[in-house]
Amino acid sequence: MRVIAAHISMRLANGDSMTNKICYIVGAGYNYGLDFYIQNGDYVIAADGGYDYLQKHGIPADLVIGDFDSIAKPPPLSNAITLNRNKDFSDMFEAIKIGIKKGYEYFHIYCGTGGRFDHTFANIQALTYLSQNGKRGYLVDKDCIITTITNGSITLGPNCSGYISVFSFSDISTGVYLKGLKYTELENNTMSSTCPMGVSNEFIGVESTVSVDDGTLVVIFPREHLCCIRN
Secondary structure (H helix, E strand, O other), X not given: OOOOOHHHHHHHXXXXXXXXXEEEEEOOXXXXXXXXXXXXXXXXXXXXXXXXXXHHHOOOOOEEEEOXXXXXXXXXXXXXXXXXXXXXXXXXXXXXXXXXXXXXXXXXXXXXXXXXXXXXXXXXXXXXXXXXXXXXXXXXXXXXXXXXXXXXXXXXXXXXXXXXXXXXOOOEEEEEEEEOEOOOOOOOEEEEOOOOXXXXXXXXXXXXXXXXXXXXXXXXXXXXXXXXEOO
């Protein structure tokens, strides 16, 4: 396991640690480590095969949901919801919708990448659903974090290093600002989904901000810097 204190640090950076409850969702993709620390008020959802991963790590699930096509049989639990396999939305997306109904604004999604690329892309779309509904989701990959911002911003602390990439998920994103990064100090710029101009920027040891006035941006940065997010 990696440093499990990372999420505590993120909460302290955000202010009152009791106001930023997190909904953790564990899917059936590749397991690159469940390095999270549960605090009072957090909520853990296993999406289908994520139940097996949680069991192996000794992490209790508050809810298990899925059509259970990636495990041998549905878990014999009172907190399990079995979905019809002929459904419109993925198990992960159904889990996200439940987290929203329960009032959570921050979602950390594990085991949602690797394997089938269509599932990974669907989870990036789910991040966009969250950001367009005023929430924030972080998709945890092996070496990076993927998040989206819609008509808003994300700020990372001065301890970040390595690469950060920014892409427009909307056809056109306007009012894009990049500050505190090595390349392309954008001021009120326009980005499009057909031009990858924001790939492989770099942190320079100062606080950095990515913001957009109108549109949705995908932001990718090193996994170990989840704790450096300021908003």
